[in-house]
Every structure is written in C-alpha cells, then in structure tokens.
Amino acid sequence: MANSEVSDKELVTHQLEATFATSKKSVQEYVREIERRCRFQSSYRHLQNGTILDDRSRLIDIYEACVQQDAHLRGVLETLFSQIVGERFMMAKQNEKGKYAKDIAATRKIQTTEFLKIIHGIAESKLYGYTGLEFYVDPKKEHGGLTVNYVERRNILADQNRIVRRQGIWMPHWNFDDPKYADNYVLINSGDLGLFSAVAPLILAKKFTFANYVNFSHTYGQPIIHGKTESENTVDRKRMANDIAGAAQNKVIVTGLNDEVDIKTFTMSNSEHVFTGLISIVDKDVSNLILGSESMAGATQSYVGATRAHENIFRDRIEVYRDYIELVMNESIIPRLVKLGYLPSGLEFKYAKRIEMSDEDRIRLFQNLTASWEMDPETIEQEFGVKVKRQLNVMTGVPGATSSCGSSGEYGHRRLTDEEYYRRYGHARETTNFLRERE
Incomplete structure (x- = not known):
C-alpha cells in the first residue's frame, strides 16, 4: 500500500521534491555512480526493502548534462524522435485474416501532443533506463481531455518500483503496483542503465577534449605579426611594435624604407589533429550507438554504397524502436487508457508498415x-x-x-x-x- 494519500485535485508529480545539478560534470562522478549501482545490485536482494535505495538521481544529472550541453547528441535524438512520431501510427483492429483495419476516430484521439509525450517517454526509457508516466482523463475537455505528465526520474526507484517524495529518502513513497494508483501511473523499465550509460563517458571526455582544444587554439591558433627593422636602437624597435599593435585600430602604419611587416600563421599541428580526431570518434560512436549509423546523423560517406548500407542499418534500428514502442503501448499503456475511458476496447496501437525511403x-x-x-x-x-x-x-x-x-x-x-x-x-x-x- 502507499505510504502517502493523494487527493484527486493534487497529483503525485506536484508533490515531488528533487535537486537538479547538471553543471560541471566529470568522468570521476560517472565512475562513482557506476560503483553505487554495483553495490545496490550486489546487496538489495538480501536486505529488507528500503534498506538500500536504487537512487539514480546523480546519474540522471550526468545524463541530462550530456543532452543539454552536447549539440551532436541533441541532434541525434531529434533524428530518432522524428522517425517515431508523425502520421506513422494508428489505432487498429485485427480481422480474421490477420490484417489491421484502421479506426479513424480512435486514431484521431492519439494524434495529440499529450499522446506524443507517451511515445517520447517510451523511447527515452531505452536511453535513460526507465520512464514514469502519469495519466489523467477529463472527458469535459477537448480531444478527450487526456493529460500526461512525466514523473521526475530523480524521484523514481526503478528496480524497487517506487516513487519517493524526496529524492534519495525512502519515506514517504508511492508504489506503482498499488491498485489505487495502478490505472493512472506506469513505470517503463528497460532493466538496465540505458544507452546513455555508454554515451555519458564519451560525452564527458569530449567536453574535456574540446575545452583543451579551445585553450590550445587561443594559445597557438592566433597569427603572429612579425616586424623587421634595420635599426639597432631599442626605442625604435618598441615604437615599431607599438605602431603595429595600434594598426588594428588605426588601420594605418608607417614604416621605414627597409622595414618589413608580415603575418605568420601556424599550420595544423599533430596536437590539433589529436583533438579533432578524438571529437570525431566520439560523435561517430554516439551516432552508431543510438541510430546504428553515423551517416544518418549527418556524416558524409566516401561512396554511395556505404551510404546505402548505413541507411539499411538505420532503418533496422528504427524498426526495433518502433517494435519496442508497440509492445509497451499494447501491454501497459492502452489497457490503462481503456480503463480511464479515453479509448475504446478491442483496438491495438500499430505503426504503419510502409517502406521508409528517400x-x-x-x-x-x-x-x-x-x-x-x-x-x-x-x-x-x-x-x-x-x-x-x-x-x-x-x-x-x-x-x-x-x-x-x-x-x-x-x-x-x-x-x-x-x-x-x-x-x-x-x-x-x-x-x-x-x-x-x-x-
């Protein structure tokens, strides 16, 4: 049973308290959270429930920091979400021959921004490891009155199937399996730490590498203005240096007959190759991990055959995401929406089986x-x-x-x-x- 009562006017998501810390993350923090996860997995089956918590709040901070601060990762996620939303899914009923007949009225109900939150949440459960969703239906509102809220991941103990009011504290809490909340709340647990567990250390290393690259560019990437004069007098040399320094503002410089002014630039050094190489390797691995193809995330290929091969891998990976969304929808989401009176019974969530092509x-x-x-x-x-x-x-x-x-x-x-x-x-x-x- 739940340890805290929730009134009809106050949702569970409105009572949660969490601390957000998504700045200045390092690989050392990631290593500590992996060690914490290992300790939990080693001991929680042998201890009383609540003795040790499956608290992944600090790990979620690292995940969200990577998404917020890395443009390439954000672009990869946008590419992924663009392939699982839109006019690709429907509510349908299967006939005796195994063919699906589209229900237009029910399909119109799921073509809403609130329902898209459910699809995003299911896809993110593969990335973050889990997602908690909260449903409420108000028949008096337009489009069926469906309201979908994300349960803050920092307040979810995924393997213990609990929502805690205060991050990292066992009491008070709510149980996803409690009959009082089972129809309005669902936990989608992938069973692991999500794909971001492999992405996070790469992004953190890339962030450190990029910072060093910027410092390197400030130090060695700026051109040097070289002035030559025949005068051996120190005062004349300083005067020429001051004239060269002021030429950027004055746009005019006067030199002696035999004086010379030239600009020396540095060629790309081996150190710079190391920085750019590490950054490109990280971007490639992130694209391959989430999309199955770097070319689908914007990388160019040397020949047409490679691009087509990557397209096939990308389509197969997207098909896996869609199959996962279909299974979760029909097993966990649609039955709850039917109980809440939002959708009619006897229908299934289905992606249209059409060929994706250019x-x-x-x-x-x-x-x-x-x-x-x-x-x-x-x-x-x-x-x-x-x-x-x-x-x-x-x-x-x-x-x-x-x-x-x-x-x-x-x-x-x-x-x-x-x-x-x-x-x-x-x-x-x-x-x-x-x-x-x-x-």
Whole structure:
C-alpha cells in the first residue's frame, strides 16, 4: 500500500521534491555512480526493502548534462524522435485474416501532443533506463481531455518500483503496483542503465577534449605579426611594435624604407589533429550507438554504397524502436487508457508498415508502378501533394503508352511501344529499308 494519500485535485508529480545539478560534470562522478549501482545490485536482494535505495538521481544529472550541453547528441535524438512520431501510427483492429483495419476516430484521439509525450517517454526509457508516466482523463475537455505528465526520474526507484517524495529518502513513497494508483501511473523499465550509460563517458571526455582544444587554439591558433627593422636602437624597435599593435585600430602604419611587416600563421599541428580526431570518434560512436549509423546523423560517406548500407542499418534500428514502442503501448499503456475511458476496447496501437525511403527512391518507385499499374489519384495526392486526373499511360490509343492489359502481344508478352522499339532496334517499327531512313 502507499505510504502517502493523494487527493484527486493534487497529483503525485506536484508533490515531488528533487535537486537538479547538471553543471560541471566529470568522468570521476560517472565512475562513482557506476560503483553505487554495483553495490545496490550486489546487496538489495538480501536486505529488507528500503534498506538500500536504487537512487539514480546523480546519474540522471550526468545524463541530462550530456543532452543539454552536447549539440551532436541533441541532434541525434531529434533524428530518432522524428522517425517515431508523425502520421506513422494508428489505432487498429485485427480481422480474421490477420490484417489491421484502421479506426479513424480512435486514431484521431492519439494524434495529440499529450499522446506524443507517451511515445517520447517510451523511447527515452531505452536511453535513460526507465520512464514514469502519469495519466489523467477529463472527458469535459477537448480531444478527450487526456493529460500526461512525466514523473521526475530523480524521484523514481526503478528496480524497487517506487516513487519517493524526496529524492534519495525512502519515506514517504508511492508504489506503482498499488491498485489505487495502478490505472493512472506506469513505470517503463528497460532493466538496465540505458544507452546513455555508454554515451555519458564519451560525452564527458569530449567536453574535456574540446575545452583543451579551445585553450590550445587561443594559445597557438592566433597569427603572429612579425616586424623587421634595420635599426639597432631599442626605442625604435618598441615604437615599431607599438605602431603595429595600434594598426588594428588605426588601420594605418608607417614604416621605414627597409622595414618589413608580415603575418605568420601556424599550420595544423599533430596536437590539433589529436583533438579533432578524438571529437570525431566520439560523435561517430554516439551516432552508431543510438541510430546504428553515423551517416544518418549527418556524416558524409566516401561512396554511395556505404551510404546505402548505413541507411539499411538505420532503418533496422528504427524498426526495433518502433517494435519496442508497440509492445509497451499494447501491454501497459492502452489497457490503462481503456480503463480511464479515453479509448475504446478491442483496438491495438500499430505503426504503419510502409517502406521508409528517400524522395528520389519514392519518385522512382511511383514511376515503375504507374508504368504497369493504374494508380489511384488520391494515393499520388496523399504522397506528393499533387492533384492528378486520368492516367494516360494506361489508356489505349495514346502514342508511347503501355497497354492496360499488359499482354497485347503474341504469347502473352507485352508489346513494346514505338519509343521503346526504336531505342532497342535503332529504327522505327515496320520500316522496310532502315539504312536509307537513317540517311
């Protein structure tokens, strides 16, 4: 049972107290949190519940610091989320043949910003290790009145299935399995520390490397203005140095007849190669870990074949994320929304099984399909936003068109068009002397 009562007007998420510390994180702090996790896993099964806590609040601080302060990681996450939201999912019912029929009314209910929070939360459970969600439904509001809140991760003891009011303190707490809260609260636990456990040390090392790189650039990256004078007098040399220093403001410098002023710049040194190499290695590993491909995160490949191979890996990885979201939705989320009266029963959350491809590949596919099949104008308008009418290449009597029956020639073979015949044989169809025709 829960150790603290919650009124209908006051949500659990409004009572939580947590401390945020996402600045000046180091690899040493990450190592300490991993050691803390190891101690918990080694002992909590042998101790009374509450003796030792699965407190990952400091680890969450490190995770959030990496997301907030690393632009590349943030871009990778935006790429990931762009592939799991949008008009890709629906509420559907499976028929006797195993095909899914879309429920338009229920699908419209899940095409809301509140429902997108659920999808984001499920995906983030793979990254952070766990996510806590809070649901409330007010039928009087528009779009079904669904409200979704994230339970602060610093107040969640994931492996102990608890929400604590104060970060790191066992009492008071709420149990996710308590019947009083089971319909409104759900814990999505991936069972480990999440993908960020491998990303965090790389980002922290990159941050340290980048800081050293900036200091190195300030010291050795600035050009040096070199002045030469024939005078051996120290006063003349100082005067020339002052004139050179003031030339940046005055834009004018006067020198002697044989004096020289030139600018010396440093070439890229081995040290600079080390800094840039470490940064690129970290970015590559982060992209490969989360997306399965560095090219999908913006990196360029040396040849087309490598890019296509990376695209296939990327699509497979996104498919794994979608399958995970579908399973969690249908096992944990949809049944709760049905109990709360937000969705009708008997429906499943489903991603549309369509091929993800580039615009160029999509155009090529439609060209191949329209050459042999009659396409519905609504399909083309939905895909490209272009309104079309009759399809000319399936109508008989049109020059250069393909016959709609597809087997107008002998033995059921498709008859070549005049244009295709000329391209293949080099002369027009039914020409007696094609050599004279070429002349």
